[in-house]
Amino acid sequence: MDRKPPSTSPSVAAPFTPRNNSSASTPANANAPSTQPRLKSKRRNVWEKADGILLTIGKEFDSFAHFLEVMFYNRIPGVPDPRTTRHVRAVTAFLGGETNVTMATIINLLYNHPQSRPSRDSPDFSLHFSPPDISSPRDINCARPALSTWALQIVGPELRRQTWELTQNDASDPTDTTQLRASTNGRAKSIRLATWDTLGRVSIPRIASIYKRHARGLWYVTECCGAPTMNGVTVLRKRRPHNAVVQVGAISCLTLSRNRYASGYLALPLAVWQFVCRIHVDEKRVFSRFGFTVHDTTARACLDSLTDSSMSKLTASVAEGIANGTMYWQLVLDNTQEYCRQRDHRLGREDILKIGTAATAILLEDCAPGAFNLQDHIDRVMLQERRNLTAQSLRADIDWQYVAALLSSAGMTKRRLPKDRVTVMQPLGTNSEHSTETHGMMRVLDFFAQLGLDEKALENLIFMPCGDGASIAAIWRIKKFLCAHTEHYKAFRNVVPPGPEIFHTRWTKLNSISANSYAPASSADPSGLSKSATAAGAKRPTNLPDQHKR
Known part of the structure; x- marks a missing residue:
C-alpha cells in the first residue's frame, strides 16, 4: 500500500519582528483585534488529540486493529525484540496496572460498547459464550461475542484444573481425607484408609470451607447456578434447599466423576449412611450412577475394613489389660428382633420374626488396681457379708455432702466433664440366640471369643456383662445351675453382672x-x-x- 506524503499546513507564519521599547506598554485599546499572526496553536481537548492520533494511525498503519496488534506485540524467545524502549515501557506500565486507567476499565468499555453488539442478522449473533466445539474467538468478528467466548474458554479449563486439585490429597496435611480408600491389599503405598474418626468428621460447613479455599472459582460458579439472589445478594429460602448444601453436593459429584478415589468429602460417608439406613439396593445404584455416593460394593468393603481394624484394636487393648492384671472392657447385652416379610409368597415361605442377641464392648476408665481380681471376689463372697446388707447400711455408705456439692450449680460447674471426652464403644457380631433364655445366654461365650478372651485369659480375672433385667436374671440363673462345677470359667464365676443398665x-x-x-x-x-x-x-x-x- 502506497502511503501519501504528509500534507503541509495551508497557512505559513510570517517571520517574527521584534518590538521596540515603546511598544512594550499596554495599547490604548486592549480589546481590539491584534493584527499580528498567532504563533501558538490553540490548546486541544482529549477528543481532538484522539482524532489527531487516529489520523496519524490511519496514515502509518493499515487499520486501528493493526496498530493494536503492533502495540501489544509478544516477544518471541530467541528473536531480537524490534520494539523501542519507549514502546516497552508504555505497554508494561499499562498491562502491569501502573496507569490511572487499568485493563478492567478498557475491557468493560469494549464489552458494553453499543457498537460491540452484533445485529440479529449477523452470523455472530448466536455465538455468545460459545464452547470450543462451537466456535473459536478468532473466528468471531464482533467484539462482544468474541470477548464472551474468549472468557468462557479461559474459565472452563481453569475450573477443570480446580476440580482436579480437589481430587488430590494435600501432601502437607496428613489429616486430609480427600482420597479415602475403602480397603487396601497392602500393595499401594501412602494411601489413606477410611476410619471411624474420618467418617465421623464429615461436616457440610467443613467441606464448604475446603471448597472455598481450594476452588474459589468453582464455588462461585456453583453459587451463581444454585443460589437465588436479590439485588446481587444471595438469599436463603426457607422452603428451598440450603445453598451451601446444594453446592457441596454438586462439587462432590464433580470430584468423584474426575477421580473415583476422591470419595472422602461426601460420597463414601453417604454410602455408609445408606447402608445403615438400609436403603433399597436399587436406590443405591441410582445414587451411585448420579455420583452422589460410591457403589454399594465399595461401601461394604469399607465397613469390612473398618470392622477388621476396630476389632484388631479391641483385641489388642484387651490383651494389654490382661497382661497388666486388669480388665479394660465390659459388655452390654440386649435382645434384637426384626420382622421379615416375604414379598414373594411361595410354597413354604412365610413371614418370620428373627431374634438374636447383640453386644457392645465399652471401655472402662479410671478403674482401681485389683478391681477385677477373681480370687479377692471369691473370698469376699465366702465371707457372706451380704447377709448384713440392708437399705439402711447402703444409705449410710453414701456421702451425702459430696452428692449435694455435686448437684449444686457451683459443684456442677467445677466438675463438668470436658467436651472432648466421649465413651469408647465397639459393636460386636450378633448371634441368633435369645438372651432371656438359659441356653441362649450360654452363648455369651461367643462374645468372649470375639474379645480374645478364653479360659486361660480369664483365669484370675472377672468380667462384667450388663443388660436389661431379663438378661441379668438369665446370667444369675446360669450361675445357680452351674455352681457345683469346679472350674471357674465353665461355672460362670468369672461373669459378675453389676445389675441392670440404668438407661434400660x-x-x-x-x-x-x-x-x-x-x-x-x-x-x-x-x-x-x-x-x-x-x-x-x-x-x-x-x-x-x-x-x-x-
Whole structure:
C-alpha cells in the first residue's frame, strides 16, 4: 500500500519582528483585534488529540486493529525484540496496572460498547459464550461475542484444573481425607484408609470451607447456578434447599466423576449412611450412577475394613489389660428382633420374626488396681457379708455432702466433664440366640471369643456383662445351675453382672408411667399426659393399654 506524503499546513507564519521599547506598554485599546499572526496553536481537548492520533494511525498503519496488534506485540524467545524502549515501557506500565486507567476499565468499555453488539442478522449473533466445539474467538468478528467466548474458554479449563486439585490429597496435611480408600491389599503405598474418626468428621460447613479455599472459582460458579439472589445478594429460602448444601453436593459429584478415589468429602460417608439406613439396593445404584455416593460394593468393603481394624484394636487393648492384671472392657447385652416379610409368597415361605442377641464392648476408665481380681471376689463372697446388707447400711455408705456439692450449680460447674471426652464403644457380631433364655445366654461365650478372651485369659480375672433385667436374671440363673462345677470359667464365676443398665431401667419406668398416667385421648383430666400431648401436638404412643386407646 502506497502511503501519501504528509500534507503541509495551508497557512505559513510570517517571520517574527521584534518590538521596540515603546511598544512594550499596554495599547490604548486592549480589546481590539491584534493584527499580528498567532504563533501558538490553540490548546486541544482529549477528543481532538484522539482524532489527531487516529489520523496519524490511519496514515502509518493499515487499520486501528493493526496498530493494536503492533502495540501489544509478544516477544518471541530467541528473536531480537524490534520494539523501542519507549514502546516497552508504555505497554508494561499499562498491562502491569501502573496507569490511572487499568485493563478492567478498557475491557468493560469494549464489552458494553453499543457498537460491540452484533445485529440479529449477523452470523455472530448466536455465538455468545460459545464452547470450543462451537466456535473459536478468532473466528468471531464482533467484539462482544468474541470477548464472551474468549472468557468462557479461559474459565472452563481453569475450573477443570480446580476440580482436579480437589481430587488430590494435600501432601502437607496428613489429616486430609480427600482420597479415602475403602480397603487396601497392602500393595499401594501412602494411601489413606477410611476410619471411624474420618467418617465421623464429615461436616457440610467443613467441606464448604475446603471448597472455598481450594476452588474459589468453582464455588462461585456453583453459587451463581444454585443460589437465588436479590439485588446481587444471595438469599436463603426457607422452603428451598440450603445453598451451601446444594453446592457441596454438586462439587462432590464433580470430584468423584474426575477421580473415583476422591470419595472422602461426601460420597463414601453417604454410602455408609445408606447402608445403615438400609436403603433399597436399587436406590443405591441410582445414587451411585448420579455420583452422589460410591457403589454399594465399595461401601461394604469399607465397613469390612473398618470392622477388621476396630476389632484388631479391641483385641489388642484387651490383651494389654490382661497382661497388666486388669480388665479394660465390659459388655452390654440386649435382645434384637426384626420382622421379615416375604414379598414373594411361595410354597413354604412365610413371614418370620428373627431374634438374636447383640453386644457392645465399652471401655472402662479410671478403674482401681485389683478391681477385677477373681480370687479377692471369691473370698469376699465366702465371707457372706451380704447377709448384713440392708437399705439402711447402703444409705449410710453414701456421702451425702459430696452428692449435694455435686448437684449444686457451683459443684456442677467445677466438675463438668470436658467436651472432648466421649465413651469408647465397639459393636460386636450378633448371634441368633435369645438372651432371656438359659441356653441362649450360654452363648455369651461367643462374645468372649470375639474379645480374645478364653479360659486361660480369664483365669484370675472377672468380667462384667450388663443388660436389661431379663438378661441379668438369665446370667444369675446360669450361675445357680452351674455352681457345683469346679472350674471357674465353665461355672460362670468369672461373669459378675453389676445389675441392670440404668438407661434400660429408666426407659422401663418411663414406659410404665406413660402407660399408667396417659389417660384416654378425650379425657378432661388436666393431670393426664394425653391432655398435655394434645395441647403440644405430640403424637400418641402406639403401645398403650387398650383401655387408653379409646
